[in-house]
Amino acid sequence: GAVVSQHPSWVICKSGTSVKIECRSLDFQATTMFWYRQFPKQSLMLMATSNEGSKATYEQGVEKDKFLINHASLTLSTLTVTSAHPEDSSFYICSAPWGLKSEAFFGQGTRLTVV
Amino acid sequence: GNSVTQMEGPVTLSEEAFLTINCTYTATGYPSLFWYVQYPGEGLQLLLKATKADDKGSNKGFEATYRKETTSFHLEKGSVQVSDSAVYFCALSPPDTGRRALTFGSGTRLQVQP
Numbered sequence: 001g002a003v004v005s006q007h008p009s010w011v012i013c014k015s016g017t018s019v020k021i022e023c024r025s026l027d028f029q030a031t032t033m034f035w036y037r038q039f040p041k042q043s044l045m046l047m048a049t050s051n052e053g054s055k056a057t058y059e060q061g062v063e064k065d066k067f068l069i070n071h072a073s074l075t076l077s078t079l080t081v082t083s084a085h086p087e088d089s090s091f092y093i094c095s096a097p098w099g100l101k102s103e104a105f106f107g108q109g110t111r112l113t114v115v
Numbered sequence: 116g117n118s119v120t121q122m123e124g125p126v127t128l129s130e131e132a133f134l135t136i137n138c139t140y141t142a143t144g145y146p147s148l149f150w151y152v153q154y155p156g157e158g159l160q161l162l163l164k165a166t167k168a169d170d171k172g173s174n175k176g177f178e179a180t181y182r183k184e185t186t187s188f189h190l191e192k193g194s195v196q197v198s199d200s201a202v203y204f205c206a207l208s209p210p211d212t213g214r215r216a217l218t219f220g221s222g223t224r225l226q227v228q229p
Contacts, residue, residue: 006158034216034217036216041222041224042221042222043204043219043220043221043222044159044204044219046216049216093158093159095159095216095217097215103147103149103161103164103208104161104208104216104217105161106151106158106159106160107158108157108158109156109157109158111156
């Protein structure tokens with residue numbers, strides 16, 4: 001089946017630095033990828049839709065200048081958390097839709113801790 | 116808009132007990148419905164799916180039937196194991212396009228005790 005690989009699986013960074021998270025579709029092309037954020041013991045909240053070759057679409061309340069998304073190829077989308085703060089600490093998950101019925105495959109997730 | 120409502124957890128069961136996790140949805144038309152499972156520290160894995168009314172999705176002993184009349188997609192398993200301990204998410208995808216993000220329920224944590 002289709003596989004989505006996300007890297008890194010965890011990262012610790014200092015406040016004020018930037019962190020890049022990669023999401024790759026390994027055996028299929030993904031013109032669209034989704035980035036979610038998950039707070040402890042809560043559900044997944046859609047942050048943005050990453051579109052290959054065009055600008056990402058952000059959900060209401062998500063700062064596009066803080067969460068930079070780049071979808072430069074059909075198999076790679078990146079999320080960069082800029083000038084990270086402790087409140088950005090969270091679990092970030094990407095997914096790519098596949099098939100005709102919007103089945104989605106998810107990356108393994110990235111646990112970001114900002115200290 | 117679309118929404119998914121799941122029963123609140125945690126659900127604590129003994130091994131070999133019967134499991135039901137309720138899920139109801141609100142959507143126009145006929146969405147596709149999914150159950151995803153998340154083990155500690157990991158991403159989401161598709162557990163099962165159903166794409167039209169009366170479809171039954173099944174996998175690893177888990178089942179869920181797409182009930183249009185009650186807008187429900189309850190997850191069931193006849194005999195749970197300790198290894199089933201995880202968080203379970205019900206989700207839907209709208210019917211009008213294949214490139215929309217999923218809408219998730221709040222998740223239900225299942226704890227199975229030996």
